[in-house]
Amino acid sequence: MLNAAGEPQNIVVLGGSSDIGVAIARRLAAPSTKSIVLACRRPDEAPVDGLRRPGLEVQAVSFDAVRVEHHASFVDSLVAAHGDIDVAVVAFGQLGEQSRFGDDPVAAADLVTVNFAGAVSVLLALARVMRRQGHGRIVVLSSVAGERVRPANMVYGATKAGLDGFSLALGDSLVTSGVGVLVVRPGFVRSAMTQGMEAAPFATTPDAVADATVKALRAGRRIVWAPGILRYVFMVLRHLPAPLWRRLPLG
């Protein structure tokens, strides 16, 4: 359980090699934190060393977002091994190449499977065990790309729009259960995902996203934007007339 200062004993990162996910785990880890599990496709390459310190067990385990048939038993196995899950960070995701999808709709469907179907499946599995334990926090990496989907990344944006809506409703469904869901909406973050890309306005870093996330968790919020200014930027962008919206140079 989270103690009164919001410090977790057990943390799980789904998409355990994600720069943002790992930054959140590092920022959350406290003296009384017992374990961090990084769940990812290539556990051998997971950044466990950067998190290790005496008294804290850091472990990488195999997890693939598309193997939805394993998600429920996977989450159960985490509980069996470490006890209650206090915070789960759902950080996996792929950006994909929008320019390819026109000719390769299967690739687009695969992206949807990772970002949306896989996320929905693992979120439901997490909600089930947390409901059973009567407490827990789920952090979902959404994106401003889902706030108003742009043609330039419409498949990715649509998966995030779906994920965002689902996660908020999941949070609402858990109100009396002691479980909370926090939806994180970052803008452009300099991470492995955006390597080589030109930064968009209000670009930020994984550590800055992690700071904002941990603050929002402690405050019991449902949504956090990173950086915070994007909330106001999108209040405007959401209502721009379509012709203007299409011509915006958002990358």
Add this chain to the structure above:
Amino acid sequence: MSPDYAPEVLRGWGLSTMSSARVATVSERDVVDHVKDADERGVLVRGLGRSYGDAAQNGGGRVLRLASSPSDVRLDEAAGTVTVGAGVSLDDLLRVIVPRGFFVPVTPGTRFVTVGGAVAADIHGKNHHLEGSFGNHVRRFSLVLADGSVLECSREQNPDAFWTTIGGMGLTGVIRDVTFGLIRIETSRCRVDTVRCDDFDELIEQMSTGDDDVRYSVAWVDLLSGGARFGRGVLWRGDHARRDDLPVADRADALAYGPRQLVSVPPVVPGPGVVNALSSAVFNELWFRKEPRRREGSIKSIPAYFHPLDAVGSWNRLYGGHGFVQYQFLIPFGRETELRLIVEAIVASRLATPLVVLKRFGVGNDAPLSFPMPGWTLTVDLPAGAATLASLTHALDDIVLDAGGRHYLAKDALLGPDAIRVGYPRLAEWQAVRDRLDPQRNFRSDLARRLGLME
């Protein structure tokens, strides 16, 4: 399991911990049917939820509220003892016994605790230095075990179940009814002396030399002032007033007792709460100035002397949405340097609020998880939303434990398993008896899981 369990989010009094459990109110008679067949989230009994942290929470499991009848108070005036259901509150009990010339042997700073909660946390009061904690006055109790059987416990009968349950935080079984000794009183008033001390050394000196002559003694320390005024405080000493102490007009109705709640805090307090550094500093200044250097023999009512906070309903909401923690620790005698160091660290943190209490403990009892032992105990409220809270308390934890001290489980909401193992060296002994009483581990709590009390 009967259908009258309903999901409910339960919090500690500090409003800074929470989890959801299935909750039901059960009678003393039916409780035997509700402790058996628990799943791996277990079952726990909750009193009035006045422990500050997660002691009375059991996330994902079942939580029982014990419906004891306040009219079923069996007072043995000749023996000076009372037998009550464990779900009866001290508030209910005092309304019965004070007019008949008796007072509870130990009272916390609120009368809204149950007798069960008083035993399970082995609570202490302002008379600890002379009269010990609540468990010292318990003659016997009946304990509903995990298999539904009822065990009679006293110093003679099942003494290890007796001592394991006292201070055992509800993890050995359900305490069903309790017999304990009372204090005989001539009036419902207290006679109080106050001494103002200009700094910390003077306060420690006054308490070290004068305490043993007075039944009730506690000091209030101003943690918001530094420099020459560092650690200034007011020492409150008192005892139950004798009939002769009262003005003549009051003597006819010397045992009159009718505590009232004056106001209540609404459920939602906007923003970060109204207890902030500024209001605290003003509060402390006023309170300190209010007291003359030394005043003797002022007469106060029981509520005004023992339970002043109870005049304000739900005052815990004043800290705003994040809630607060009450950090209470003990430092053995001889380690006053460390005590001072901690007080300095709290002053420097600028996090402290007005409710800072210093008390000198006397000898402890035989219960392995009982908190009090000879030394100083300091109690300070800290806002849970403060970014620097955890770094402050983790640093303080180290000083407390290195000095051979410990933390009070009924208040704790921050520690991890290691701190309890160091602070309570008899934990393994407690666990062995607990496991014998409840081998399936039906009784569980959030506190037990957080601190690894069963592991």
